[in-house]
Amino acid sequence: MRIAKFVGLILLLAVLIAFPQVFPNPAITTIACLTVFYATATTGWNIFSGYTGYIALGHAAYFGIGSYAMALLCQYWRVPAGYLPFLLLPLVGLIAAGFAVPLGWISLRTRKHTFVVITIAIFFIMQLMAFNLRSITRGSTGLSLPIPSNWSGNFFNMPFYYVAVVLLLFALGLSWWIRNSKYGLGLLAIRDDEDRALGLGVKTGLSKLTAFVLSALIVGMVGGLHAYFAESIFPAFAFDPLFDLALALMGFLGGLGTLAGPILGALILEPTQYYFTMKFSQNGYYLIIYGVMFLVIILLLPEGIIPTLSKYWIKWKNTHYKLKQAPLIADAGDPILADNNASEGRVNP
16 A cells, blocks of 8 residues: 555656646646645645644635735735745745734634634624725725736646646645644544543643644645736735635545545645636536536535545455455364365465
């Protein structure tokens, strides 16, 4: 299984690197960029919600903070268009993580449904602030970012795509390290039974807050990259409730608490979401489709694709092993066959 996972990771990396070279059409690479954006953001969201079991529906707040941080830094520091804005992404992520510390400390004082409601409330508060703090955000007018005019139409998506791949690898590596560390075991213990984990010595409050901040760090960097990709931002664009719904859908579809689940969910849902938005955006039916998709996934695949397939694989392997051992067990019950087996050097269980 370890070899299979390593080979799968190498294949995934090869496909990600080669994809825009094989399909250079700008329409296709645009969808590819958005897919990698969401795969990275969902991986970051999974570090908190997937490992702790706390379903956060307010991470669009940190996506928006990252978007506005990128725009304001480019304006105040007069960063020219080109590759330099990409160097601001770590700082943009740290700004989003800085906001996540007090907001996470407040929201994580609650559990279950109350936590979900508070995260949604924090998101809408941040959205209202973006509308009303006109001296900083310019309200509905929005902010513009530097436009790399010297990049041709066929080349424009390439830098954003490969920078997004780097962010995805960073998020995946961080998620893998947490999943296989003592700290990650504490998060999984919180997901299984928080009170018992606390009794066993796990610092539940600090562990949850750390995962929350790391999650906001990754989502904030994605927000900054997406803002530069879009070239301008508005409150309704930066703080979009559909972003939270998309993260939850992708996480649940692929499998919460798994490494490949968020990536698989993004690969399936983002192109589908883009298609529905383009086809049904005029009449608003795509919003109904999002809701129906969420219900279908929760009802039919409550554990996600990867955990479900893993369960069926283990079940098939156990059944195959039992069928393979059945003749030996039957032979052991027959003294004549047992003597024949012994004479032939066969050892029965």
